[in-house]
Amino acid sequence: MSASLSYPDLLPLLGDAVEDIRGRLIPNQLLSAVTWFRVGGPAQLMFQPADEADLAVFMKALPEDVPVTVVGLGSNLLVRDGGIEGVVIRLPIRGFGQVEYLGGHKLRVGASVPDKKLAEEAAKTGTGGFAFYTGIPGAVGGALRMNAGAHGTETKDRVVNVNAVTRSGEILTLSNEEMGYAYRHSSASKDLIFTSAVFEGFAQSEDEIRAEMAEVVAHREKAQPIREKTGGSTFKNPEGNSAWKVVDAAGCRGLQIGGAKMSELHCNFMLNVADATAHDLEMLGETVRSEALAKTGTRLEWEIKRLGAFVDGAAIEPFLGKAD
Ligand SMILES: Cc1cc2nc3c(=O)[nH]c(=O)nc-3n(C[C@H](O)[C@H](O)[C@H](O)COP(=O)(O)OP(=O)(O)OC[C@H]3O[C@@H](n4cnc5c(N)ncnc54)[C@H](O)[C@@H]3O)c2cc1C
Structure with missing residues (x-):
């Protein structure tokens, strides 16, 4: 199939459950619009859930044999020209874009929060250990899956636990160990859709953090085709x-x-x-x-x-x- 062709409509498979779904359902959404490479054919059905509960309802209603793929900001993705069969989930900022300071240098962060914003919010609370995210152009969900890292720090060094929705619509919490982190890899089940995570840093002055962030930006400008x-x-x-x-x-x-x-x-x-x-x-x-x-x-x-x-x-x- 080519980008100009489209997939058959999946919506009838959801039956009456469609009535209960509050998020956006977009048939044949071209994925070249959401990847950094600006390539990729259509998603058979893109779903942008309203919030975690909506995502769980959708996953419960979706027949088991329909494949599900998650995309974030598309900064580490090569989507092929034939597109993606089944459902592609993309978590929007509304519903998944919250950042909450929990005290004790811990933050609860939604999966669609850009990494750069996480670094910014941590700086504001005097929470060190997040400056490396300033240079990574993805969102938190992608960072959790890829164990994104730079300048000697990785996501695994900051994660306390992760909330996820399963293929059958259950909501669960995984510990750092259960995420099974290795270099640019998590061995957590491929079916899981990460919805938020608690991160922990350490006390550091905002001035020091901002100086580190500036260094990260300067390095990127010089060394990478950003x-x-x-x-x-x-x-x-x-x-x-x-x-x-x-x-x-x-x-x-x-x-x-x-x-x-x-x-x-x-x-x-x-x-x-x-x-x-x-x-x-x-x-x-x-x-x-x-x-x-x-x-x-x-x-x-x-x-x-x-x-x-x-x-x-x-x-x-x-x-x-x-x-x-
Ligand atoms: C200019 C540039 C510089 C970069 N520098 C770095 C760097 O220094 N360090 C680094 O580690 N990476 C870097 N990257 C790669 C990329 O930014 C990271 O891997 C980032 O974490 C991907 O996040 P994303 O939201 O774009 O995810 P995507 O690229 O959309 O997806 C990546 C993977 O994560 C999965 N995924 C996304 N969201 C979720 C979710 N909510 N739940 C479950 N799975 C999910 C996808 O299925 C896919 O397998 C760079 C990329 C660019 C373009």
Whole structure:
């Protein structure tokens, strides 16, 4: 299927339950509108719940065999040109955008709060340990799933517990341990939709925090193509090495396929420089992986999450054999 085609209407499957749902249901929402790369076909049905209870009602009503995918701000996503079959959940600011200071350097934060706002709110309360979020352009839900991190701190270092809605509509709370964190990864069930989390930092003066935040911003401005259509780091850093060094050593800095290019400034960032398709971007990423293995012996693994269906006849088999 191509971005110009659409999926069949899913709404009839929800039956009378539709009456009880307060959020927005949008059939065939183009996902290129919500990803940083500005690529991706339609979501068969996008749901933007009114709040956590509404999300739970929806999940209970949705037949078990309908696939569900969650997206955040789309800053780590490559959505394929064929779009995403089933329901795509996107948590809006209204209903999931609250930040509450709990005292004791703890904050309860909704999953659609941008990471940058979390850093800002923590600074206002003299809560240290959140300045790294200033440079990460996602929202809290994505940070919880990806264990987002920078400058030596990761999400796992700040999470106390996480609220989530299950595929069958139960609401549960997971501890930090139950999130199963590793480098850019959580092993919590893929079915879970994170709705909010409690974070804990430490006492620090607002001036010191703001100085750290300014350093983070200055570093990003210099070192990363932050105003481009990109998905951040394309590959995870291999053990004891940096992914950009491997990409560079493989001769792939500036490599271009169609409208997709490895950044000259930071060669682990892939860019959409000229109306790239998701196919161009994924083909470029797989080419870099293959060159890296051949020229440096290092196997790069994707950090960017690739979701959805290929357009008919344009599937890309992972060059290195294993889908990851
Ligand atoms: C310029 C740039 C710089 C970046 N720098 C960094 C960096 O320094 N460090 C870093 O770690 N990352 C970085 N990233 C990557 C990205 O910003 C982070 O991974 C971020 O946490 C993704 O959040 P998001 O809301 O955009 O999630 P998305 O990209 O929309 O989704 C990412 C994953 O999270 C899942 N997800 C999203 N919301 C939820 C939810 N509510 N419940 C369950 N699962 C959910 C999605 O299904 C998907 O698997 C950068 C990206 C860009 C474009």
